[in-house]
Amino acid sequence: MAFHLPPSIMIIDSDNVSRTTCSNFLERAGFIVIAAPSGEDALLKLKRLSDSEKPNLIVVDNVLSDFSGIELCTMLRAKQVEAQIILIAQKEENMEDLKGACDDFMVKPFHQVDLTYKIKVLLSRTKPNLQSKIIEFRDIRMNLASYKVTRAGRSVHLGPTEFRLLQCFVENPTKVFSRKDLIDYIWNDRINVESRTIDVHINRLRTALKLPDEHLPVIRTIRAAGYCLHLPEKIHVNA
Secondary structure (H helix, E strand, O other): OOOOOOOEEEEEOOOHHHHHHHHHHHHHOOOEEEEEOOHHHHHHHHHHOOOOOOOOEEEEEOEOOOOEHHHHHHHHHHOOOOOEEEEEEOOOOOHHHHHHHOOEEEEOOOOHHHHHHHHHHHHHHHOOOOOOOEEEEOOEEEEOOOOEEEEOOEEEOOOHHHHHHHHHHHHOOOOOEOHHHHHHHHHOOOOOOOHHHHHHHHHHHHHHHOOOOOOOOOEEEEOOOEEEEOOOOOOOOOO
């Protein structure tokens, strides 16, 4: 029987706290993570890894202890490293320079969930068979690799936070989640997220999932408890 490993992500970041936080988050999201504290360490690890162990995508912080991220990206390309590269930059950096050095980039500060979303989208375009996983509940179908969602056969367009919220509900369709549960699930150690932030994203998710002529929300509010998924057994959609 053949076993398919999840995608492998290399994190190159000289900041220990940032590197550890990012690594832990991506591991919880189901990725294999290879962490490197410097460009030299990353190059050495890449040289030692077998072809099957090499990362599918590399996340490079632009401020490293030995190179700039752009310099390291140039070196990786010169060594014909096939992995996709996401560069993490500061606000003041030249965006055109970043675009020429990597496949995609993000500007600090950002939520780890947004990085996860960008990673999955990029992998789905280049490695469509990686981490292919479908989860379903009633008429909701989610592809965790391509980030595609349908309800009753209709495409549903979600932002990264709404996608993660829906995944949480679909994977636990009978559970009532408090706001704190959802904050911990989406943002993990980001302690400055307010409860009302969850309410905003829940309302966006409800709007995106609503079918024509549907009166009850898909995500139900449970007074003094939180939210839960509420879907009827059968869906009637008017043509």
